[in-house]
Amino acid sequence: MDGSNDWASTILVLLILGSFLLNFTDIPQKMQLWRYSSYIRKKIIQLTEIEDESKRKVIKYLSRLNVENPRKVLEGFIDNFFMISPVDIEPTDIIRRMRHLIRTRDDLIRKYVEENLPNATLVQRQNAEVLLEISSVLTLINKIVKHYFQLGLKYNNWILMMQLALELQQIVKLAKAYDDAMDSFMKGIPIGDGAGPLVAHYLKGNAEPVEILKETVYYVTEIEGRKVYVIKAKGPGSTVGWPGEAVEKIINDLGRSVSRIITVDAALKLESEKTGEVAYGVGAAIGDPGPEKIAIERAATKYGIPLDAVVIKMSNEEAINTMTKQVFEGVRKAIEIVKKIIKEKVPKDGIAVVVGIGNTVGIT
Amino acid sequence: MLDPMTIVILAILAFIITYMTVTAMRSRQEPLKKKIIVTQLKCSSCDYSEKREFKEGDYVGKEVGKCPKCSGKLLVEAIYLEEVEGIPELRSAVSIPKSSQPQKNTGKY
Structure with a gap:
């Protein structure tokens, strides 16, 4: 027997043995489980580092505001202040119930921050609220990932492990984005979501603000010879205000004299789209859980006012x-589109309402 | 003289090692894009405008002084993240947040 025959026999035996192992044992699944779990373990370490880093940032920020025990303030916030969604199998009044729950939670958080940061300014308190929320979200993300990981190990569920491993790259990227976002809130720098309020800021010109609701203001100005009510959250602290209810109030006061309601907001882009692209359409451009959006739609429908939406596209991060x-350049384009809509669709003696939706951190 | 089977096995081994090395090297490469947070100032009375590095406390709409051209109000017009290449005088800049850097999918688990 020559050398090549020896090799051929060995390979044949190996193939048969390999085929048997792959088809009639759970060794491949165990190997997959081991491979994916080792990858997930590394990512969990990364997520834990991100979570710890976010906590350090919050503690540093609170220490700068002379909070006596910042760690205690942080620990008192994380895991608490959750909101249970209203019953949806009986939809009657669901929006009112949801609005009530959202506002109750917001008031509770505001009160908690006020009690623990009595000497801070309103802007500092608003920024602290967001920082606490981000840290809380990062803790929750880490907990959920660990939950599915431990569940997968417990029941040897390699499919669950594989799904988790495949999702983790996106999850870690999102967690990093949240962690980086904390720097913007700590320093009061405008964020991408502030595109709507920034458009409103430029459109208002030198008009003076009138506080219509808590953390929400409106301005009366003139654009292209038309009277325009510009609504936005009150800056420069981190808040989104109550734009829906503000629109409802203004429309109920002005009635049918309003010719157009224009909402401007940041929108999540598709992977193939470019950041800063601007598009317009019909409807209320606002990404809230429901109460604010429905308030705008109801006010517009009640008086038959057309609703325009202008969106500036960007990624979640x-x-x-x-x-x-790129987003800032999108803001410039959005201003021109809003002006064009006002010029073409609002009569000379008509009134337009423009709403800049989004977080107004770093923007007055 | 090596027999054909040995050559095949060696070729497969060489391919696997090369593939693993290239994948590992790719995952380590991080783009070195430097970006900086810029504050754009604009006079409320004339066309004067300037750019400088962001300072803590800046916000859009804030009055930061007088216009050197007409002594009008100098306001913060915009704050945004910009690539350093465009502003040579600000090259000492800070680095871009990690999440804003494009990440490569290595496909490894």
Whole structure:
């Protein structure tokens, strides 16, 4: 027997043995489980580092505001202040119930921050609220990942492990984005989501603000010879205000004299789209859980006022991080589109309402 | 003289090692894009405008002084993240947040 025959026999035996192992044992699944779990373990370490880093940032920020025991304030916030969604199998009044729950939670958080930061300014308190929320979200993300990881190990569920491993790259990227976003909130720098309020800021010109609701203001100005009510959250602290209810109030006061309601907001782009692209359409451009959006739709429907939506596109990471130049250029384009809509669709003696939706951190 | 089977096995081994090395090297490469947070100032009375590095306390709409051209109000017009290449005088800049840097999918688990 020559050398090549020896090799051929060995390979044949190996193939048969390999085929048997792959088809009639759970060794491949165990190997997959081991491979994916080792990858997930590394990512969990990364997520834990991000979570710890976010906590350090909050503690540093609170210490700068002379909070006596910042760690205690942080620990008292994380895991608490959750909100249970209203019953949806009986939809009657669901919006009112949801609005009530959202406002109750917001008031509770505001009160908690006020009690623990009595000497801080309103802007500092608003920024602290967001920092605490981000840290809380990062803790929750880490907990959920660990939950599925431990569940997968417990029941040898390699499919669950594989799904988790495949999702983790996106999850870690999002967690990093949240962690980076904390720097913007600590320093009061405008974020991508502030595109709507920034458009409102430029449109208002030198008009004086009138506080219509808590953390929400409106301005009366003239654009292209038309009277325009510009609504936005009150800056420069980190808040989104109550734009829906503000629109409802203004429309109920002005009635049918309003010719157009224009909402401007940041929108999540598709992977193939470019950051800063601007598009317009019909409807209320606002990404809240429901109460604010429905308030705008109801007010517009009640008086038969057409609703225009202008959106500035960006990724999820760009929306929560420092505003990029591309987004800023999108803001410039959006202003021109809003002006064009006012010029073409609002009569000379008509009134338009423009709403800048989003977080107004770093923007007055 | 090596027999054909040995050559095949060696070729497969060489391919696997090369593939693993290239994948590992790719995952380590991080783009070195430097970006900086810029504050754009603009006079409320004339066309004067300037750019400088962001200072803590800046916000859009803030009055930061007088215009050197007409002594009008100098306001913060915009704050945004910009690539350093465009502003040579600000090259000492800070680095871009990690999440804003494009990440490569290595496909490794």
